Amino acid sequence: MNITSFLQNRQLTVALTGDIDHHRAKEIIRVVEDKIDQYLPLVCILDFSEVTFMDSSGIAVVICALRKERELDGRLLLANLPPQPLRVLKAAGIEKIAEIREESRL
Amino acid sequence: MRKKTNYINQMTVEFPSNSANEGFARAVIACFCAQMDPTLDELGDIKTAVSEAVTNCIVHAYPNEIGSIVMKAGIIEGNVLEIVIRDKGCGILDIQKAREPMYTTGGPERSGMGITIMESFMTEFRIRSIYGKGTTVYMKRKLTKRGSHT
Numbered sequence: 521m522n523i524t525s526f527l528q529n530r531q532l533t534v535a536l537t538g539d540i541d542h543h544r545a546k547e548i549i550r551v552v553e554d555k556i557d558q559y560l561p562l563v564c565i566l567d568f569s570e571v572t573f574m575d576s577s578g579i580a581v582v583i584c585a586l587r588k589e590r591e592l593d594g595r596l597l598l599a600n601l602p603p604q605p606l607r608v609l610k611a612a613g614i615e616k617i618a619e620i621r622e623e624s625r626l
Numbered sequence: 627m628r629k630k631t632n633y634i635n636q637m638t639v640e641f642p643s644n645s646a647n648e649g650f651a652r653a654v655i656a657c658f659c660a661q662m663d664p665t666l667d668e669l670g671d672i673k674t675a676v677s678e679a680v681t682n683c684i685v686h687a688y689p690n691e692i693g694s695i696v697m698k699a700g701i702i703e704g705n706v707l708e709i710v711i712r713d714k715g716c717g718i719l720d721i722q723k724a725r726e727p728m729y730t731t732g733g734p735e736r737s738g739m740g741i742t743i744m745e746s747f748m749t750e751f752r753i754r755s756i757y758g759k760g761t762t763v764y765m766k767r768k769l770t771k772r773g774s775h776t
């Protein structure tokens with residue numbers, strides 16, 4: 521799966537792409553968790569700018585990444601959310617547990 | 627007696643509960659409701675609701691087998707889209723509980739938000755289930771009437 525990421529001063533940015541549904545979520549969770557385990561970032565940014573669709577399966581992706589970052593005493597940021605994924609995350613009350621960065625690209 | 631619904635247009639698709647068909651179901655509903663000229667936000671809500679219902683059939687109704695999923699859609703007077711998604715899977719024992727936010731019988735890959743999302747994204751939502759026989763989700767979404775195409 522083409523999930524690219526880059527690391528800078530223990531800040532890891534993971535660029536999610538395409539449709540995040542149950543069909544792909546398991547693999548996305550595995551890749552994101554592996555990257556966090558590998559780089560032990562203090563800040564993990566999930567970049568949604570290339571995400572074309574997301575349903576509740578994506579909520580689990582966010583929660584898994586959040587759990588990992590909490591183990592590291594780190595932070596999780598959700599960035600560049602298109603309107604549809606943002607609506608799903610808000611319906612689930614995610615803005616109460618993860619930081620959503622609403623301004624433009626990083 | 628219940629009044630018969632007059633449909634302006636209708637469609638039915640049946641497909642097996644392979645997870646690859648989640649994207650297929652979203653594409654089908656997007657194509658079908660294109661004739662209603664939905665806004666991008668409306669289209670997003672409709673695709674999300676369909677994705678949730680179909681995923682529930684795949685994950686919960688047929689946990690250890692591949693079963694059949696039927697999706698019907700209809701356009702009703704007043705720019706209303708009706709969607710029915712039906713499985714013949716395991717059914718739901720306690721619907722009241724299933725509708726609660728965060729309630730899930732799934733693992734850590736489920737958040738228990740699917741039904742909550744369908745209820746809040748659609749104008750009408752009903753779920754019927756017979757334990758051991760299957761589940762049917764009925765949804766309606768009223769779309770804003772936009773100016774005619776130019």
Ligand SMILES: Nc1ncnc2c1ncn2[C@@H]1O[C@H](COP(=O)(O)OP(=O)(O)OP(=O)(O)O)[C@@H](O)[C@H]1O
Nearest residue numbers: 576682686687724730731736737738739740741761
């Ligand atoms: N078609 C179905 N057949 C059998 N059980 C179902 C069906 N749809 C829902 N359920 C039951 O209702 C519960 C709640 O469904 P809901 O979609 O709200 O959450 P979820 O699927 O568990 O998690 P999420 O949708 O957030 O990934 C499910 O865990 C399951 O027990």
Ligand SMILES: [Mg+2]
Nearest residue numbers: 678682740741
């Ligand atoms: Mg669900």
